Amino acid sequence: MSLIVEAKHCLGDFRLDASFTSEGGLTALFGQSGAGKSSLVNIISGLVRPDRGRVIVNGEVLLDTAQQIFVPRHRRRIGYVFQEDRLFPHLTVRQNLLYGHWFTARADRYESLDHVVDLLGIAHLLGRKPARLSGGEKQRVAIGRALLASPRLLLMDEPLASLDDTRKAEILPYIERLRDETKIPIVYVSHSVPEVTRLATTVVVMADGKVTGAGSVQEVISQTSLFPMTGRAEAGAVIEAKVIGHDDDYQLTQLECGAGILTVSRLDMAIGMPVRIRVRAGDIMLALSPHEGLSALNVLPAVIREIGEIKGPSIDIGLDCGGEMLTARLTRASADKLKLRPGAEIYAVIKSIAFDNENLSRPPNP
Amino acid sequence: MPAWLNLSAEEWTAVCLSLRISFWAMACSLPFGIILALALARGRFWGKSLLDGLVHLPLILPPVVTGYFLLILFGRQGPIGGFLAENFGIVLAFRWTGAALACAIMGFPLMVRAIRLSIEAVDFRIEEAAGTLGASPVWVFFTITLPLILPGILSGMILSFARAMGEFGATITFVSNIPGETQTLPTAIYTFTQVPGGDFQALRLTLISLIVSLGALLLSNVMARQVSKRIGQT
Numbered sequence: 001m002s003l004i005v006e007a008k009h010c011l012g013d014f015r016l017d018a019s020f021t022s023e024g025g026l027t028a029l030f031g032q033s034g035a036g037k038s039s040l041v042n043i044i045s046g047l048v049r050p051d052r053g054r055v056i057v058n059g060e061v062l063l064d065t066a067q068q069i070f071v072p073r074h075r076r077r078i079g080y081v082f083q084e085d086r087l088f089p090h091l092t093v094r095q096n097l098l099y100g101h102w103f104t105a106r107a108d109r110y111e112s113l114d115h116v117v118d119l120l121g122i123a124h125l126l127g128r129k130p131a132r133l134s135g136g137e138k139q140r141v142a143i144g145r146a147l148l149a150s151p152r153l154l155l156m157d158e159p160l161a162s163l164d165d166t167r168k169a170e171i172l173p174y175i176e177r178l179r180d181e182t183k184i185p186i187v188y189v190s191h192s193v194p195e196v197t198r199l200a201t202t203v204v205v206m207a208d209g210k211v212t213g214a215g216s217v218q219e220v221i222s223q224t225s226l227f228p229m230t231g232r233a234e235a236g237a238v239i240e241a242k243v244i245g246h247d248d249d250y251q252l253t254q255l256e257c258g259a260g261i262l263t264v265s266r267l268d269m270a271i272g273m274p275v276r277i278r279v280r281a282g283d284i285m286l287a288l289s290p291h292e293g294l295s296a297l298n299v300l301p302a303v304i305r306e307i308g309e310i311k312g313p314s315i316d317i318g319l320d321c322g323g324e325m326l327t328a329r330l331t332r333a334s335a336d337k338l339k340l341r342p343g344a345e346i347y348a349v350i351k352s353i354a355f356d357n358e359n360l361s362r363p364p365n366p
Numbered sequence: 367m368p369a370w371l372n373l374s375a376e377e378w379t380a381v382c383l384s385l386r387i388s389f390w391a392m393a394c395s396l397p398f399g400i401i402l403a404l405a406l407a408r409g410r411f412w413g414k415s416l417l418d419g420l421v422h423l424p425l426i427l428p429p430v431v432t433g434y435f436l437l438i439l440f441g442r443q444g445p446i447g448g449f450l451a452e453n454f455g456i457v458l459a460f461r462w463t464g465a466a467l468a469c470a471i472m473g474f475p476l477m478v479r480a481i482r483l484s485i486e487a488v489d490f491r492i493e494e495a496a497g498t499l500g501a502s503p504v505w506v507f508f509t510i511t512l513p514l515i516l517p518g519i520l521s522g523m524i525l526s527f528a529r530a531m532g533e534f535g536a537t538i539t540f541v542s543n544i545p546g547e548t549q550t551l552p553t554a555i556y557t558f559t560q561v562p563g564g565d566f567q568a569l570r571l572t573l574i575s576l577i578v579s580l581g582a583l584l585l586s587n588v589m590a591r592q593v594s595k596r597i598g599q600t
Binding site for chain 2: 045046047072073074075076077078079080082084086087088089090099100103104145146149
């Protein structure tokens, strides 16, 4: 699987000039609203014809303005899950699901109704009309409808944005299953750090119509330069760890990562399972010595990598915890009091409670 | 049946002729109505507002003027009428088919307007979604757009039919008032009001006209409600 996207497009004052490639898995297009993520996805799907650009999926050219190639949307076989469900109001859930299936040539079909219904847990909804579904159910049906057209690429444009947290939590596992159990490459648009951290194999960062960075989740989400974009509370780093033990008495789970052993609230995961952890900069405290009498369970030795830019009262401190790159956000007052400087040895203190469900997830299968 | 409803043969003919003319006026203008409504709602082309004005013209012109235009164009000596008569043997002037044409044209703006409004109410993003699922524009129209605008089409049909039942001015100008050929309900009523002692017959036909129009309206409401229930928007 390979995806090559290049596009230059003008929409009024907005200029889109972006390109990226993907080798499969779930590619997150990440950036603030207005960054041009949706425009780029619309160009891939064929809903928008850019001034100049190329879209190549698995070597098949779907768009090449230089060669006057523009494959219309209905011949691209690119699935699209929109921000709003866009279900057909006059058709039942079953008819909605089978709509794209019917238009797909027999030889190209690789999805079956039974499998999709099972994957998304929507068997009990088949006879209903969209008007009688909840927001979360609608979005699951919309995902199923796109899948049943047996697309060679699936686009998801903030499919969770219109849902509340409970509904989001209801759908996220299905998207993880989609990523891991089907081999469809996915381009997932989002401005939410937790979503991207949880789902992405690779991340493409966009701002003002341009691609400003791309790479693995760990590389991209940890970049201090992104922090202004992700907002103060969301700034942080992502590390991969493994479950090594549970403590049923205290309801805790031990995770092993490069930085050492982390203790978090009990996870419902077998020993040996990989876990992706997001450590928010604001959740890390720094200490000069591994203090006795500290309530936090996680005290990790670290070396100060860099002292970041000053922003108002706070300052970001880059840490190297046994190879894991973490970032701590302190007040300037504390940083001055501790006399922090690059190369100094220090301890990073993190409360176990800081790792809530939103920050712990199953990483994509390799 | 009450005695006062015992219509004379001439009156029955007028009632049946009116129904027949109205039906054909509605049926024949429907495909054109849908195409024009689509063009006006979705199309972007030069002269769109001119076309829009032209479609609405019968609504604002005096019906007599429309009828006279028809006579000039479709009369035996007219450019279109002459052509049709010479090449196809079709004569419209002073025939019931001509009455149907006059009624169709008078009801056309109402039909186009109703369908156009319902097309404009369809969320084009749903049609986009259908496109990404592999449906070509023609399939999108027949599987998504058409079912969703069905209530609008129905109300357009009823409006056109009801307008045709009441059409007077253009009809009498274009095809005159020939009993058994072009005498419709309204022209028959007019005739009865012009002869001494015809008041009773005029009133009788007026009541029938009222019942037919009201019935069409009620029917359209019931059908529209059922359609919108079926397409799940209630």
